[in-house]
Amino acid sequence: MQASGAFGSKGNLWHSTAREQVTADSADALPSAVDLLIIGGGFTGLSAALEAARMGAKVALLEAQEIGHGGSGRNVGLVNAGLWLPPQEIIKTLGVKTGEALIDTLGAAPARVFDLIARENIACEATRNGTLHLAHNAAGLDDLKTRHRQGNQYGAPLQLLDVEETTARTGSPNFAGALFDARAGTIQPLAYARGLARAAQAAGAQIFAPLTVEDLTHQGRAWVARAAGREITARSALIATNAYHMAGFSSYRPSFIPVYYSQFATTPLPQSLRAEILAGGEGAWDTAMVMSSFRMDAAGRLILGAIGNVEGRLGGGTHHAWAARKLAQTFPQLAGQGFSHIWQGRIAMTGDHIPKVLEIRSNGAAVFGYSGRGIGPGTVFGTAAAQALLQQNRNLWPMPPLQKSVTGFGQLRAVYYELGATIAHALQRN
Ligand SMILES: Cc1cc2nc3c(=O)[nH]c(=O)nc-3n(C[C@H](O)[C@H](O)[C@H](O)COP(=O)(O)OP(=O)(O)OC[C@H]3O[C@@H](n4cnc5c(N)ncnc54)[C@H](O)[C@@H]3O)c2cc1C
Numbered sequence: 001m002q003a004s005g006a007f008g009s010k011g012n013l014w015h016s017t018a019r020e021q022v023t024a025d026s027a028d029a030l031p032s033a034v035d036l037l038i039i040g041g042g043f044t045g046l047s048a049a050l051e052a053a054r055m056g057a058k059v060a061l062l063e064a065q066e067i068g069h070g071g072s073g074r075n076v077g078l079v080n081a082g083l084w085l086p087p088q089e090i091i092k093t094l095g096v097k098t099g100e101a102l103i104d105t106l107g108a109a110p111a112r113v114f115d116l117i118a119r120e121n122i123a124c125e126a127t128r129n130g131t132l133h134l135a136h137n138a139a140g141l142d143d144l145k146t147r148h149r150q151g152n153q154y155g156a157p158l159q160l161l162d163v164e165e166t167t168a169r170t171g172s173p174n175f176a177g178a179l180f181d182a183r184a185g186t187i188q189p190l191a192y193a194r195g196l197a198r199a200a201q202a203a204g205a206q207i208f209a210p211l212t213v214e215d216l217t218h219q220g221r222a223w224v225a226r227a228a229g230r231e232i233t234a235r236s237a238l239i240a241t242n243a244y245h246m247a248g249f250s251s252y253r254p255s256f257i258p259v260y261y262s263q264f265a266t267t268p269l270p271q272s273l274r275a276e277i278l279a280g281g282e283g284a285w286d287t288a289m290v291m292s293s294f295r296m297d298a299a300g301r302l303i304l305g306a307i308g309n310v311e312g313r314l315g316g317g318t319h320h321a322w323a324a325r326k327l328a329q330t331f332p333q334l335a336g337q338g339f340s341h342i343w344q345g346r347i348a349m350t351g352d353h354i355p356k357v358l359e360i361r362s363n364g365a366a367v368f369g370y371s372g373r374g375i376g377p378g379t380v381f382g383t384a385a386a387q388a389l390l391q392q393n394r395n396l397w398p399m400p401p402l403q404k405s406v407t408g409f410g411q412l413r414a415v416y417y418e419l420g421a422t423i424a425h426a427l428q429r430n
Contacts, residue, residue, distance in 0.1 A: 187375065
């Protein structure tokens with residue numbers, strides 16, 4: 001699906017370069033009963049489908065559009081270790097036992113992702129050269145020092161880089177220092193999603209797309225999904241629709257803050273510039289409140305990203321104009337470079353920036369709210385979902401499931417984020 005809109009009509013780069021393809025199962029093959037029904041074909045649902053099929057379960061995944069239509073096919077491709085929050089904030093919110101366990105699990109998430117990519121031979125430009133969290137000013141450097149100290153305290157092998165090293169690695173004079181995380185890396189995210197789908201099918205999962213689940217109800221002890229005039233009965237069900245949830249289910253109402261993030265890709269840069277800009281292949285993002293990200297793809301395109309909706313009526317034009325200025329300001333070597341691809345996606349933020357596992361009855365769950373960190377966590381939570389739901393063991397989740405999760409004033413807070421990004425970009429604050 002290509003982006004369309006006044007300022008975002010150049011389309012999603014990942015659709016142009018994904019080498020993995022998926023052939024969905026024919027709707028005629030839709031089963032009437034399964035062990036696990038999965039709604040949503042992103043990292044979470046696909047990881048669950050792969051794991052469930054490997055466990056020998058009968059599993060069907062239904063995706064309303066195409067595999068990777070949601071955040072999984074639109075994201076930056078930074079395979080980060082841990083959550084966006086520093087460790088002590090996670091512990092403050094979740095408590096020591098749950099917090100430390102989650103920090104450990106998600107610290108190892110990039111290894112899980114890259115191992116899975118190798119095991120399933122997924123062609124997704126996997127590059128495990130680490131990530132750079134870039135200090136956009138002195139206050140940003142203080143933030144990185146705190147993250148460095150806390151990260152090391154909880155076993156993360158983070159390295160604080162000085163301004164010279166940061167300038168040499170990024171090819172940009174704009175950053176006051178950086179935090180390097182060797183555990184992390186980058187991927188072509190849509191190709192990863194499609195590769196997971198292919199692997200799940202090979203393991204025996206059935207994948208249907210496009211096929212929208214119109215409702216999901218609990219009847220007796222089973223789940224019943226309605227799709228295309230048919231009913232599927234399931235022993236257990238996983239709702240993995242995150243920020244792209246469609247249809248009003250009687251059993252589940254999503255609750256999150258939708259935050260837009262847009263990306264702008266150049267054409268492939270000549271070798272001389274590739275040797276200067278992020279030459280080590282790290283993925284990068286900065287400490288600014290209205291965050292920006294920078295990475296190269298395998299063909300040498302520089303991809304700039306930022307909070308804001310480039311297709312939005314409110315700030316679309318502002319974000320677009322900002323991107324050209326930001327590129328020239330960050331990488332003076334690239335002044336005047338146009339963008340060949342522009343697209344946006346919707347992030348599901350929660351109030352505390354921590355993902356949620358919502359238990360629905362004893363044999364159903366919704367997992368959502370990765371708050372912009374969904375490649376590692378989506379893979380980990382999706383895999384755990386298959387194990388926890390099929391074995392009916394709630395201890396197998398990476399964190400205790402909740403009975404209720406409400407993020408209040410989601411739409412209002414979304415306007416606040418978009419307005420803040422638009423003003424910051426208009427004033428070129430970040
Ligand atoms: C622009 C952007 C940049 C990001 N950058 C990064 C990054 O660099 N690193 C990182 O780790 N994370 C990043 N994220 C977050 C990450 O992409 C998401 O957290 C992750 O993709 C969520 O995966 P998911 O499978 O839970 O949901 P999704 O990938 O959103 O999939 C949900 C799917 O459910 C389908 N669906 C919805 N309703 C129904 C229905 N009724 N029936 C059937 N199907 C349905 C949708 O069509 C959709 O395909 C970014 C997100 C965005 C939007």
